[in-house]
Amino acid sequence: MYSALKRLIVGPPIASTEEAHTRLGRPTALTVFASDAISSTAYATEEILLVLVPVVGMVALNSLVPISLVVALLLTIVITSYRQTIYAYPSGGGSYVVSRENLGVLPSLIAGASLLVDYILTVAVSVSAGIAAITSAFSELLPYRVTLCLIAIAVMTLANLRGAKESGKLFAPPVYTYIVSLALLIGYGLYEIFLRDLPPMETNVSSLVELARQHGTPIGSDGLPLFSSLGMLLLLRAFSSGAVALTGIEAISNGVPAFKKPESHNAATTLIAMGLILGTAFMGLSVVAHNLKPTVSEEETLLSIMGRYLYLDGPSSIGDLGNVLYYVLQFSTFAILILAANTAFADFPRVSSIIAGDGYLPRQLTNRGDRLVFSNGIILLALVASILIVAFGGVTSALIPLYAVGVFTGFTLSQAGMVLHHRRVREKGWRRNQVINAVGALATFVVLLVVVVSKFAIGAWIPVLLIPIIVMMFKAIHRHYVRVATAISVPEGYRSKRHRHTVIVLVGQVHRGVLDAITYARSLAPDRLMAVTVVHDEEQQQRLQKQWEEYDIPVELRTIYSPYRELAGPVMAFIDELDREWPDDIVTVVVPEFVLSHWWEQLLHNQSALVLRTRLRMRPNTVVTAVPIHLYDRAEERY
Template structure:
């Protein structure tokens, strides 16, 4: 039943040689890898207005120059990451660039920041999508956590089905969102040009009492949340069809153009229509309502906005498993993240991301707005390290025509570093936790790597000199009575060794006498050792006996404890039996001087 449900949800397993078919065209890649960046249009402008509105509606005109500055930064990032794509064609983005140019520690800072950011991406995107739904249907507001969790489960299952299939499904809602936003921009522009705008826009350039550089920088840093997801294309180059770098670069440019136009369009409409942020309705919802009224087009825009915010999480599901794979390949994350699932995706990374983001949504009750600054800072740290790494690469290698790309990366590095400092200064109360969780993540990376290094050192052998040494084997079989299970185990043991001992632990003289008489009558060709337990435990007497056997045999033979175990036909039958064999194995695993073998006997009834 479980396998049937699995096949229904994620489909049939794919052959390994089908991996080449699991590559993305530019059109599909734009849908999969740009959904996070494009979806930020739904909340980027709103984040700017939330800061400015603290000084009143008159200050909202500052959103226009701030939006222009954000668009300028977007241009710099697009040009910078385009160079990264051609320089590092295997993907990995900031992690690979930082590690290659500044060493492992810096690479781990970039990689750790991105991994945490992808978890935040899923939590913030699904919560923002829920906000779009509850703006249109306020009655659902109290169920936002459940809605967000259902979204996470859905997108997790979608990605487990494989990147090509998920891209085919995602392509339509992403492009529908682009069409919807362009319709909104064109409709708003028409209303403004024909003089049908009812609201009064704040006077552009009017003096605003109390305005400070600090507040403007806060608004600018908030607006930079619209740039999250820009790095995803450079991280996922291996997912593109050949020639992968060229296709990735073109996809990045297309994403930048579409994002820039949509972001500036929403910011201009918000100013023209005098939109102020509201706790109960998003800025995009207010603009759509003002332009089209609460008709079919309004609900179409809200529906695709909610859908794109939901699918924005898919960018993280595309990038997180790849980055986790690269970190695991370098022995900084568990090996399980290198394993491809039935549908040729890194399914462990996908499931891990889904679980952690769900925990985050539950922890914050579906209200993850306070995570947006932390979410944005988590992107700008790798942005900065990536640009700095590229600067060092140009200076070190000095290829032909290196000066222009060096200047682009320098501007990019200085700009993103400035944004990081602005975040830390203006939003310290919301981002201070980065100084706690980032060192913890790097510490975990180091501990994992240390374990793998120790393991490799201990398991390594010289194939020219280290050969297996033949030894005898003493087999100890714990028995609780005489049964088909014991007979099955003894038969198997006799095929492996002539030195076999059955051990019975009795709790009373009567039990011991009865067992000795039955064994003598049965006479299976194996000697029986009877031990007395005064405290109703079989573990300690058995351990003492094993120590005796080992002392007698010294290093000449292996000591193997062969545990008989019957396997029930129904799972619930296990609840009706003592799990002595399970506990015995658990205790024996702690001993390095004993080998453990389990001999199953499968019940038919």
Template sequence: MGVGDVSKRILLGRKLRSAQLGETLLPKRIALPVFASDALSSVAYAPDEVFIMLSLAGASAYVWSWKIGIAVAVVMAAVIASYRQTVHAYPSGGGDYEVATVNLGQTAGTVVGSALLVDYVLTVAVSISSGSQYAAAAIPAIQGHEVLVAVVMVLLLMAMNLRGIRESGAFFAFPTYAFMFAILGMCIYGFFELAIGDLPMAESAGLDITADPDFQQPLTTIGLLILLMRAFSSGCAALTGVEAISNGVPAFRRPKSKNAATTLLLLGMIAITMMMSVIVLAKQMGLRYVDPHQLDRLTMNGQPLPDDYDQHAVIAQIARGVFHDFSPGFYLVITVTGVILVLAANTAFNGFPVLGSILAKDGFAPRALGSRGDRLAYSNGIVFLAVLACLLIIVFEAETTRLIQLYIVGVFVSFNLSQLGMIRHWTRALEREPDAAERRRMMRARLINAIGLSFTSVVLVIVVITKFLAGAWITILAMAFFFMVMRAIKGHYDKVADELAAGDEDKVMPTRVHAIVLVSKLHKPTLRALAFAKATRPNALEGVYVSVDQAETAQLLEEWDRRNTGIPLKVLHSPYREVVRPIVDYASAIRRANPRGVVAVYIPEYVVGRWWEQLLHNQTALRLKGRLLFTPGVMVISVPYQLRSSQIARERGERDELRVHPGDLRRGRVRLRDRDRDRQIQR
């Protein structure tokens, strides 16, 4: 096993057989933290965005906070109910993409695919950037290095997911459940204090908020409507990640659809409860919260705050107030919130590769995205997502406030097309379903999807109107770019398929085979290549030597005549000491003289066992193959000759096969002693 193999084994673990795919499937208790961490983690920043938007009109606008929360909760409930229909109707894991493609056509499916790809990348960038900001607030040494910290976090998540979906899920389960326990426990205790009249005020309750000049009191009806629309669109960030479960149905244990639908229901109930509890508690505790870049709008008794004032996040202020007499509770909430913001990106690391594999299967993405790695994860998709997320983090300097403006546009585009596709799906199914009970079920499902479409379409319009100039236009451009790239890839694959389609004329044999064996010296590799070429019985056979030195050429000709190989030797003179061009020109000339024939070029190559030996041999052969492969009618045949050092690589591989690995006996693999005995018998 080489150094590269050892490093790969340490990072990723042992390879898994394709037959072990069932061992990587997830039970509901692991699937919930794997696929729901993104939606649950939005509790850490969605309420913040609601209060930031409402603060534009001053603290008096906070009276609308719980109403905005209810509106977001209603939309989330409708979307989750709609997706429960999707996972039952389309359990293959295509999710929104499959629904749109099957029911609305290829163009709609490509739009959904591009929207989801962009949203997954943004999910990683936003979650990791937010986590790095939390880390910087807790650890002063990190301040100023948020971008580096965020990139490192992305790479760590990538490594974890490359080890396989089940292993990464088990790793992420504890922090996700700890986050749910901490937030729900904080809210329950806070409501208990509220009931007994002992709920303390937030640390920012004594501050005043100066309204933004565009929202000066008193607000007009239009101004209030715009303000509420902006707050609502920011709060809808809580809906991101809901669609990941419909894309990840194949990762669930059987019955897949039922388990996925149950997980969706649990996600909805927990996320809505947590979000509403945080918003209500923040309002009751008198919280004051503004855009971190506009802290000058906060004052105390009419005086500006100190320059070093640090505005803590909404959850942090609630936790500090609720657990004012129990500091471990405060630190638990802050710690698990920071961790879950990082791990929320794991939802995208599970959804993006699956979607990429489906797009690759349909020809809209490079086929490499559809290949499973050593641990049966879609490794290329995981790496591709990590690279894109790192680029986004670097460009936007890991600032969540800037990235959040790009968020949720793509996901609501996919929501709308998915719901429209499901309505058409049920309409078509009703046309051919005679059973009355089944028809009632389908009509109920269609009504649920229709309600979901009405809600998500309104939200999409609001999001585009309120966020377009704030940065959403970048997301729309990115979606258009992915759309064009995917269509171009599809067009390329279709064109190649048309070119490769077999016809009757492809069975016609060439009229003539002219074989040439490349000769550099008259040694064992050359003699082996000559013997092999002669055994194929071509119509014409000759050796070809490129002359760059008269003395060496004369010596070769003399030895050729002395050995009497019975094969003529063609000498190509190269006054400019080129080797590749004369051979390519000569092969092309033979082909032109007989267009219906082929030219077979035999190239002797050395097989070596050490990586550095490869640098010392076969360089001319590699250049020749690269040129000849582009020459029509020319076939390139490599004739290997194993040097003694190649035995090193072969023995290394055999030793690795003979080594007993942990779990071999439990998995029923062949015992070392029996396999070794069989090898000895064969030898």
């Protein structure tokens, strides 16, 4: 039943030799690796205003375009830098691999921890923002925000367990629908503003007062907020919030091996396409918002507010067509924000597998599943992101301060590593490339400092603390693997010496399984063979002794009394006693064990063999062997 259900959900397994057929072309790769970056257009402009408006009021709209221009410049620098990374490191891994090869172990672990934190937050932020788009259009769904977020993560997890190519084709229509819907909104907005003199929106005083109250702005006797002037720290906070538009840019450099050949060329082309879409849409939205002057709200997204005004409620309303365009915009925004998590689902497992391959994460994360995806990494990402969603109530703005620290830490280390790479390799044009990466490293480091300083008290302290903790976890895991490797290494001239062998067959009562276990134990030709039973009273012991004589079993039977009806403890104590007799002994414990045909039948047995085997495996110089007792005829599938 489990296998049939797995095939239904995940699909048939793919052979390793078919890996080339699972690679992505550029149109599909754009939906898989660029959806995170493109989706940030749905909330980056809004996040700038949500920082400024509650403190300084609607005058904040005057700062929107200048801040957006600085973000767009930073975007250009980072895109150019990562294009070089793609060609220099076509094996993928992004900032982790660049840092490992050029900066050393500790910087690479910091980069790796930053990447993993970034991807976890990508899922949490994208999904919460996507659900916010739906609850903006259907406010009655707002109380179910967290539940809807968890359902969305579950759907994304199942889709990605089926494979990156399959999920990419499945999610391509919503991604491209969003791009077209956003282009229509920006294009129509610019047309109405500059060619038809569309007036700005009226200030929604009640929303403005509520927003100011939520952010602690004092309210005057007239019931209006007492706004302050725009300060440098506030401006920096707004810039750092807008800089989330850069999230997801590194995803393509992490996933270069997933592209069709030539991998680096296709990845670089996709990166440029992503940058053009992202930069144009981000600046376009900022210009439209600057001129329309919408009143931002925690309850409704900026895209929804402007879409309603342009298509439905304002002087530019276009009737039924506007109604269609508005709801297409909302649903495509919901879809792109949900699907932005697909970038994390594509890259988190890949990066974690590289880190695990270096011995800093559990080795299970290097395993590919039936569909040639890193299934364990996908499931781990879904679980951690779900915990974040529940902890922060699915509120996007509550998660944003956690977001940018990991992003810009990875950016900075990657660009710094590329500076050293160019100096070491000295390829054609290396001086020019070194300058580009140096500027990128400096710019992203400055942004990182701005994010940490301006948002430390409102949540940025969490990743600042979390990233070092993850690095320490990496090191602890690596120390474990080093200890294991050292312990099992073969020294020069090592020869394994022979130990005396004692075999113990555990017996509860005489039945077919016990007789088979004794036959198996005798075939091992041990130095000492005995059967051991644990009894609670003399009657039980006499009954078993009578059976032993009746079946004429040619093996010594030893009896252990357990007045407190315990099994594992007395057996362990008995084996300790044998060890004292033969200190260099290897003890094999043979345990007859039922094999049942249905899972529910397990509930009808006390699982004493399982408990005992678990205890015995922790004991040195002890081998535990289970002899299965099949209770039914496999040929006829009956008892």
